Amino acid sequence: MFDPVIAPSGTLLGLLQRGRGDGTLHALTAPRPEALAALNHCVLHDPRHDWQVENRSLYYARLYLDLAGGLDAVEAHLFDPEDVLNADESRTGLALAVLGHLASYGRTDALELLRRYAAHGVNWAWALDELALRDDDAGLRALAAPVLARFPRDPEGDAELAVAVRDAFEPRPWRLWADDPRESIATRVRAAHETGSFDRWQRQMNSTGPRPGWSVRAVFEWAEQGVERGTALHVPAARCLTAVAGPEDRSEIVEAARSGTEGARCTALHYLSDANDPEVLDLIEGAAATGPTPVVEAAVA
Structure with a gap:
């Protein structure tokens, strides 16, 4: 952690740096x-000793409102050439958080700054998280192309994109982009979602610490949890089955494909289809004829 230089407590700067209530009055x-x-x-020079435990952004945002303060200095700071050289979140994090609060209060200039920085700034992920809570769908969709352009269309770029999707603090933009009408965007984000989900499983399974008893049933339960949350996980879950299922598990998987819960059935059908199982065509026909809509869609996909 950096050690900020704090002005004397009797000065206006010192009061504001400490986040004192009387600082606002002064x-x-x-x-x-x-x-x-x-x-x-x-x-622009975060005065907190530890930004993870000291919340100061709302305090400063309200003061900007009270003073009717402009954002020229914040804009100059965010787009300074140093932004390219210094990717440390401590340089821009507080400013972005303040802009997020200002956007919540209806400051369109703050919203536009966040959009520009998400498209062009080094600490774009923080700006995107702020926008995920404040921007509308149209504003977020407009950022899909510039954000994805940060990741080259090669194995290394795709891997970095999967990590960004997996580790996003606010998933709303990525979920929105996964359903984007532009197929090139939707396909790439969905693939990153699937890779990220599978990576989580691999990290858990390869943990050197205590390991839960991963099993076919555990995969089905995970897929069903996704259904309950409104998130389809049957594709990454099917890939997880590839890692945990053995020949002795085939009968359980076939039975799940025939009569399991929605998440388990979709997962099993996808897994058996990828494995070219001899019974999969009959199971797909049965699912298409009798299954609920998500199962039908998974069966014919």
Whole structure:
């Protein structure tokens, strides 16, 4: 962690750096240019000793509103050439969080700054998380192309994209992009989702610590949990079956494909289809004839 330089507590800057309530009162009674200069200094030079335990962004955002402060200094900071050289979240994180709160209060200039930074800034993932909570679907869809362009269309780029999707703090943009009408975007994001889900399983299975008893049933239960959350997991779950299922598990998988719960049935059908199981065609016909809509879609996919 960096060690911020804190001004004396009796000064306006020192009060704002410490997040004191009387700092707001002093700022509102001070000359406006002086108050804005102190506020900008705090936002652009994070004064917190540990940003993970000290929440200061809402405090500063409200002060911007009270002072009717512009965002020129924040914009200059975000798009400074140093942004390319210094990817440390501590350089831009507080400013992005403040913009997020301002966007929630209806500041369209803050929303536009977040969109621009998500498209072009180094700490784009933080900006995207802020937008996931505040922007509308159209605004997020417009960011799909520039965000995906960060990841080359090669194995290394696809792997980095899968990690970004898997580790996203706010999944809303990625879920939206997975259903994007532009097939090139939707296909790539869905593939990243599947890879990320499978990677999670691999990391859990390869853990050097205590391991749960991964089994075919555990995979089916995981797929069913996805159904309950409204997230289709049968494709990555089928890939997980490839890692955990043995010949002795075939009868259980076939039975799940015939009469299992929705998540288990979709997973089993996908797995048996990929494995070219001799019974899969009959099972697909049965699912298409009698299964609920998600099972039918999985059967004919």
